Amino acid sequence: MSSTVPVKATKISLEIVEVLRQLDGAGVSEVSDRVGRPTSTVHDHLRTLEQEEYLVKEGDKYYISTRFLQLGDQARSRKKVFEIARPEVNNLAERTGEHANLMIEEHGLGVFLYKARGPDAVQLDTHAGMRVPLQTTALGKTIMAFRSRAEVEAILDRHGLPAVTEKTISDRKELFDALDQVRGRGYAYDDEERVKGMRCVAAPITDDDGRAIAAVSVSGPKSRMQDDRFTNGIPERILRCANVIEVNLTYS
Structure with missing residues (x-):
């Protein structure tokens, strides 16, 4: 038994x-x-x-x-979304000049699957394989926004809402209100919620049922993520990137 x-x-x-x-x-x-x-x-x-x-x-x-590199690379290569999203994430980083990121959810945490660094990108602690609480990032919030309420509740029951900065969402009602807003506009913001001085915009990569299987984002210093670039320019690029990845996933 x-x-x-x-x-x-x-x-x-x-x-x-x-x-x-x-x-x-x-x-x-x-x-x-x-x-x-x-x-x-x-x-x-x-x-x-x-x-x-x-x-x-x-x-x-x-x-x-370095044996863990082999294990990690093999685990990552099993994710179809990684192979298909990688060139698009590279292109997003090059065009914006900032960090472009790909995240999945695993065991209720956000896992950075891939990161591309644009020519103007600042130094960050993120790396492939890094695990973070989902609500601390735009990537994680957009994944949760396009999951069922029951699924999100189970994640919160397991991991809670740890505060990483003073701006991290640490209240359950506040989080669900934020997720409603994310669903309404189709993308999520992170305004210094994981790293002080950094902002991020993320959009979901969804399957045929509209469930988020991953998310893609652009993150940069607050001084450059301002005004129309933050509210329109970057979101438009990210939404286009996510759409291309979704189409390629469907027909690959």
């Missing part, structure tokens, strides 16, 4: 990998403190992960190895 109880050893290994990702490398004692496990247990997991080439050791510290 199958069991829904997680395998403890596997769970510990994954906790350790996540801590190493967050800390960008750490020693046995530091990892032990973070995961709340005995140093002997943590040491055994670290050594096993190193022997299986999922970690590398430099001095007294362990780091995630």
Whole structure:
């Protein structure tokens, strides 16, 4: 008979990998403190992960190895939307000069599947594989706006509404009001809701039933995302980009 109880050893290994990702490398004692496990247990997991080439050791510290690149690239390549959207996202970044992004929802979180950097783009912390609460980004809000109410409620029950900046939506009623507005205009805004000083506009990529399977966006510094460019120019480009991706998905 199958069991829904997680395998403890596997769970510990994954906790350790996540801590190493967050800390960008750490020693046995530091990892032990973070995961709340005995140093002997943590040491055994670290050594096993190193022997299986999922970690590398430099001095007294362990780091995630490049083997995860292979796993991540394979996982991403399975997403049909990635292959079809990539050239359009590149084109969007080139034409706007800013960051253009592609996001999907997985396990109730927003996952950056791809990012293209335009010639004028500023430095940002986003990268392929990065996971964020959906309501903190225009991408995530536009995905939620084109999902069922029950689906969104389940996501919020699981992850809550964590505030990342003082402008992050952290109230459930406020969020659903915002999602109504997104559905009405067809795209979402992010006004310094995840990163201070940055604004973003996103549109959904939907299937034949109108359900969002991904979202595409342009993000840039507030000083450049102003007036007609923010309210009309960028949204028009993003909506065209999303439409092209949807058509290509349908007929590919």
